[in-house]
Amino acid sequence: QKEVEQNSGPLSVPEGAIASLNCTYxxxxxxxxxxxxxxxxxxxxxxxxxxxxxxxxxxxxxxxxNKASQYVSLLIRDSQPSDSATYLCAAVPGYSTLTFGKxxxxxxxx
Amino acid sequence: GAVVSQHPSxxxxxxxxxxxxxxxSLDFQATTMFWYRQxxxxxxxxxxxxxxxxxxxYEQGVEKDKFLINHASLTLSTLTVTSAHPEDxxxxxxxxxxxxxxxxxxxxxxxxxxxx
Numbered sequence: 092q093k094e095v096e097q098n099s100g101p102l103s104v105p106e107g108a109i110a111s112l113n114c115t116y117x118x119x120x121x122x123x124x125x126x127x128x129x130x131x132x133x134x135x136x137x138x139x140x141x142x143x144x145x146x147x148x149x150x151x152x153x154x155x156x157n158k159a160s161q162y163v164s165l166l167i168r169d170s171q172p173s174d175s176a177t178y179l180c181a182a183v184p185g186y187s188t189l190t191f192g193k194x195x196x197x198x199x200x201x
Numbered sequence: 202g203a204v205v206s207q208h209p210s211x212x213x214x215x216x217x218x219x220x221x222x223x224x225x226s227l228d229f230q231a232t233t234m235f236w237y238r239q240x241x242x243x244x245x246x247x248x249x250x251x252x253x254x255x256x257x258x259y260e261q262g263v264e265k266d267k268f269l270i271n272h273a274s275l276t277l278s279t280l281t282v283t284s285a286h287p288e289d290x291x292x293x294x295x296x297x298x299x300x301x302x303x304x305x306x307x308x309x310x311x312x313x314x315x316x317x
Binding site for chain 2 (some may be wrong): 134
């Protein structure tokens, strides 16, 4: 079974800290990885995509991919209360459709 | 960027009636679109994969006769909830991926369905 695993949280961090969100996947054939942010009552919003090993930075967000360890992470620097949301990790296993983890709730306290 | 429009955003209907939800890709073509359902405080659940010009593929446990999907063009997929019941009340979200490129899937804004 092709799975994407995330800790459900909540992950609580103070404002200004670095939030680290982690995700593992089971299918070694996965080539594409995504992080989505979902605010309560809203639909998911794509915030990062990563396809090759290493780091990819976009503003305060850094996605990290380690295919050997089958591990994807998202770092949020200078966390803000507005970053409080559920973060969904997703992977495309082989030629299958996008597979989501259950999401990690992030709470950033002022 | 890729934009997916979904409407209505909210709908309240009576038990036994049918509701149609539309999902449009505005600036790209999508041969495949996806329909999800999300109950409060739960994760996204993929209901079905909508394929342009062919029958939809439903996930296990999803009644295809109750949730009718039509993907008549490269930019439009519709989900019709037939004979709706209160237990069908949920947040329905569509998503699409551009036919070309390997970018992430874009989600519509979702439809909050309440069956009374």
